[in-house]
Amino acid sequence: MSSHLLKKGYEPEEVEKHWYAYWEKEGLFSAEDVSDKKPFSIVIPPPNVTGVLHMGHALNNTLQDILCRYRRMQGYNVLWMPGTDHAGIATQNVVERELAKEGKDRHSLGREEFIERIWEWRKEYGGRIIKQLKRLGASCDWDRERFTMDEGLSKAVRTVFVKLHEQGLIYRGDYIINWCPRCHTALSDLEVDHEDHNGHLYYVRYPVEGEEGGVVVATTRPETMLGDTAVAVNPSDDRYLGLEGKMVILPLMNRRIPIILDEYVDARFGTGALKITPAHDPHDFEIGERHNLESVKVIGGDGFMNEQAGRFQGKDRFECREEVLEALREEGLLEKTEPYQHSVGHCYRCRTTVEPYLSKQWFVKAKPLAEKAIAAVEAGDTRIIPDTWTKTYFEWMNNIRDWCISRQIWWGHRIPAWTCKDCDELMVAMDPPSVCSACNGSTLVQETDVLDTWFSSALWPFSTMGWPDGPQTVKTFYPTSVLVTAFDILFFWVARMMMMGLHFMNDVPFRDVYIHALVRDAEGKKMSKSKGNVIDPLYVIDEYGADAFRFTLAALAAQGRDIKLSEDRIEGYRHFINKLWNAARFSLMHISDLEPDGSRKDAQDLSLADRWILSRLNSVVETVTTRLDEYKFNDAANALYQFVWHELCDWYLEIIKPVLYGQSGPGAPDQGASRVQKPARYETTRLVLWSVLNRTLRLLHPFIPFVAEEIWDKLPGTEGSIMRADFPCVAKDRDDREAEEVMRLLMGVVSGIRNIRGEMNVPPSLFVDVIVQCPDKGDRDLLEQRRDMIVNLCRLQSIEVTKPGKRPALSATSVSRNCTIFVSLKGIIDFELEVGRLKKEIGKITKELEGIDKKLSNEDFLQKAPQEVVQKVREKGENLGEKRRKLEDQLSAVSQMSNG
């Protein structure tokens, strides 16, 4: 029989596997480069090849998938561009660790072999995260998958580099940069995480030539004093008047260095005298530039003291600190030591303490690029959603500093620059030059540095579309419709895409930037690949199914707040999936043989419940559509949840059961549904049920694609994938306020009766008699017409609708609107219980009435509040007053009976 169409419980695993393969095989994710349809495009934030799907990815890609599936159903030509990032330092670290296990390192392999090794690694593991995205249901156009180290993307990188260099926006020079001695490379400012550190402030006396006592400087990093080339004081600092130009003898090194004046020095800090180490501090470097000081590097790239450090050569930098202090103590030059908290930079990849380090690096001149990126957001060419991030964006853009793009690692885009061995000429070009442009020499050496990973990511929106070649994809899909990302890469990535997109494409890379929450770990800490505190979403998918997981993420994706995900929550939404499944299972039992022809010849036949559910469905369609357009995923998901569970299942399906089963109620003899004559409304009801389920599935598909497709497949009258179906539109003619109003009355009566049953402990097996008294003829007719519905939903023996009259004895009362409901409790009434119940109810109403009376007796409220508000409050007060009167009558009647 048809009831076997669906299994009793939803089992996601098989269903998910089956449908994903089907979608891919049918090419349902494919975008068309040329199409009459309106374009909609998203580029995926490329996960690192080393990545394993974490909660952040799961949320990020679920939201993108919802948007893509939604737009596809709306008839857009959707391109969701997938790919992965080569993640320079991260990937190199992973493979280096692998090598270490074999007792090798990259230097023993050599550059070429090492890179080969990384490609091998990528071949084996690089597809892992893609597979995981597929399990989530991501509907990317996989045929277009890109990798930031692809030939095409590499060409884009070289093109951009050469152009920027020609335009003077890329330069090379000796500057202080952040150096990771472990990764052995420069880092951009963004790649350094600052953490507070409990250190010390050391006061060191530097003897001054020809002066008594000398000058005392304060420092947190005494080991750098070995590279000092001056001592600076503020020109207006009276304490050091007359010292300018004098020389001090640098302790331990016995070098003569000058005392200089510089405004930068804060007279209030420490002793007001600042030791200057241009090679190991960014500010000192600037001061050094201003005063033409020599830079003496004493720490090497490996974090050990070099030959300039004299007798400390070869020591680790921290070890050296202790030894320098010891030496100073011995010479009596360490004046005092104070505890001092300051922040220390760490490498975002390996947590090693970063060293400010003077070296030759490549930089992008950021200001000119940033100006355009600021203007574009100011002009509204790109919207940032939620808007609160706009300020942060401007803040950063306005204070942008040049971007250090060179990295001293091997895995990445090698900088396309060559130096002539003969004349030192530097050449930047797309392809290796054969001879020196200056001296015709032929010994050219390529720059060994590679580019910051984010340099290639910055080009992602157009490099993935084939730029600088193959213009068609770009023409159709650039600018992209929206970028979906978390705020933690707003600067790393979004800002830089804006700069590069505007500079090279003359248009913004995306119309909208939707910034979603960050999924944090149990302690509220950011989950990140390098911290290793990630939770595996694959477990969640295995355990609860991808749909339940996706729906949870969507329901929690409120704008502007972080998500601390709990498993209970996911379980709750799994129940929702199961509920939907069973609602479909129930429906299919009754409509699997239906042959809907799509006409609406039944329109006149609609029952109240039909009209009501269709009207409610309309309202959900509208909510889901508007909310998705606003990126309010949680609102859309919650509206669906509410509708499916608490309107469709709780009310509509329950109401139509007697129609479908061909019974008039539980009182009717059970002859087996099939042999009972179907009521006249049977066909109409089936059509409405079919139609509601059909549209509900289409609404749900973007959120829970697998289960929606599975049910869709079983639903009669549907052809092909639900992905090809239209997203539902509001059908204005189905809006039915009257039906909703009448249903409110009926639902009120039903709830009233159920409340009595529940509170009075009437066993569900007992069918009771009910009398409803209402003064209004219209209401009486309505109730009379739907008496079957009330009888069924409340498990009644009988129901009688009358004018207000004599109070039936031995009954409990509830009031809904102006109808008084009497539930007969002959033989089971417990007067004390009923007295308690009534008192509680009256108490609630009284409390509410107090508030209303207070308002209504306030002259200002009556005068100043909008009339409709006043009117509403009045009506409510009247209704509640009436209700309380009726309940009080009942209370005194019951009290008498219990006493007598």
Add this chain to the structure above:
RNA sequence: AGGCACGUAGCUCAGGGGGAGAGCGCUACCCUGACACGGUAGAAGUCGAGAGUUCAAAUCUCUCCGUGCCUACCA
């Protein structure tokens, strides 16, 4: 140091000037032919504290307390 959030039911969180909401948990009664991953009913919050604006504040403004994050700097 600046900036941005956030403190709402036991827990996790929505909402956002005129009726305090959800999920999980809890209590009572029910395995009634879709679903016990279920049904019906119920208990539970002076919406962080204080002040202000308003006829009306959980909601807007300010101050404070608490929490988290971001950016910058610190000799």
